Each structure stands twice: as C-alpha cells, then as structure tokens.
Amino acid sequence: MSFGQYRFEPLGRHHDRAAFSCGVDELDQYLQRRARQDMARNVAAVFVLHDVSESKVAGFYTLSATAIRLSELPDDLVRRLPRYPNLPAVLLGRLAVDTNYRGQRLGEMLLMDALERSLLSSQQIAALAVVVDAKDDAAVGFYLRYGFQPVVDDPRRMFLPMQTTADTLTSSP
Ligand SMILES: CC(C)(COP(=O)(O)OP(=O)(O)OC[C@H]1O[C@@H](n2cnc3c(N)ncnc32)[C@H](O)[C@@H]1OP(=O)(O)O)[C@@H](O)C(=O)NCCC(=O)NCCS
Numbered sequence: 635m636s637f638g639q640y641r642f643e644p645l646g647r648h649h650d651r652a653a654f655s656c657g658v659d660e661l662d663q664y665l666q667r668r669a670r671q672d673m674a675r676n677v678a679a680v681f682v683l684h685d686v687s688e689s690k691v692a693g694f695y696t697l698s699a700t701a702i703r704l705s706e707l708p709d710d711l712v713r714r715l716p717r718y719p720n721l722p723a724v725l726l727g728r729l730a731v732d733t734n735y736r737g738q739r740l741g742e743m744l745l746m747d748a749l750e751r752s753l754l755s756s757q758q759i760a761a762l763a764v765v766v767d768a769k770d771d772a773a774v775g776f777y778l779r780y781g782f783q784p785v786v787d788d789p790r791r792m793f794l795p796m797q798t799t800a801d802t803l804t805s806s807p
Contacts, residue, residue: 639687642747645669645680654691656730665694683744693731693740695748700725702765706785724752724761746806753799763793
C-alpha cells in the first residue's frame, strides 16, 4: 500500500535501518540488529513505512502468531468463548515511529495497516484478538485511543477483539 511519499513494505536489505531512531533504544536496536533475523527465522513479520522520497524508514511494526490465555480475558468475553485454556491471537510485538516523523499520524497509519493485515490473515487462520505488550504508560495511552483494553491483571498487556478491529478500521480517518 502507498500513501503519497510513503509505502508499506516488508523489511528488506535496501531499507536504511541504521538511521532509524524512535527514542526507545530497545526498539532501535531491534530494527537494526534483530529484525532481519526474526524474519529469516519465521519468528516475526516486519513491515516498514518507507519514506521513498527521503529513502528513510519512518516507522515499523512486527506481527507474529501468539496465544492469549482465557484467564486474561474479561468475563463478558469469556462467556461467549469455548473453555480452551489458550486461544489464538495475533501479536503486534513492536511498533514505532522515528522521532523526526512524530505527530503526523504515521503511528496511526502503522497501527491501521497492522490491524488490516491481522484481520485479513484471521480470515485464513483464525485469531480472536490482536495483542500488544505496551512498553510504558505513553504506549498504553496510544493503544487505549484505538480501543485496545488491558487484559485481566496486567495494565500493560492489551488486546483488541478481532470483531472490534473492523470497527476501528472503518472509524479511523
Ligand atoms: C506511540 C507512537 C507510535 C505514536 O506515533 P505518532 O506518529 O507520533 O502518533 P500519531 O501522530 O499517529 O498520533 C495519532 C493519535 O494518537 C495520539 N497519540 C500519540 N501518541 C500518544 C500517546 N503516547 N498517548 C496517547 N495518545 C497518543 C495522538 O495525539 C493522535 O491523537 P488525535 O487523533 O487525538 O490527534 C510514537 O510516539 C512512538 O513510536 N513512540 C516510541 C515507541 C513506542 O512507544 N511504541 C509503542 C508500542 S511499544
């Protein structure tokens, strides 16, 4: 998908990972040192938002298959689910925007692209929800803004039911 100067692309050799800086060292190091290996080993799918006009990585996110425990989900949802101890989900493992590109709705674009991919893949391989492990309170605030809710007993681990994903996608500008 492309938006003006931006294109979503699977992370490749040609992307300038070294210049990426989002202010969270762990995320910068991940993109620079581990992301390509995770892709090669089928541990994570890594997508970058490529600023084609500047040849820069404006942001990135990762998706992987995961499981969510039934005990992590709120009662109103559990009532409608089978009593399997673990249920399938998509893990949005990392998401970050370079500091030079903040406040331009690129974080939202990354999240919407990740949700769209998750929704599409769940039509082939079922997943009940998209799960994130927010790094800090600021990240929690960002995900709350888009309808994610904390799992039971862990305010930093959050989920968005796949049924709600379609609504979030249609309500974002
Ligand atoms: C969180 C992050 C991705 C936001 O990126 P961004 O491109 O600056 O955000 P956007 O411009 O797309 O913001 C979209 C909306 O989210 C809001 N928002 C952005 N960051 C927010 C935060 N930390 N808390 C609450 N809301 C936030 C914006 O105010 C905007 O809301 P509005 O529609 O009311 O104006 C970015 O700050 C980042 O990469 N942070 C470091 C890494 C990180 O924390 N990643 C989170 C997952 S671990």
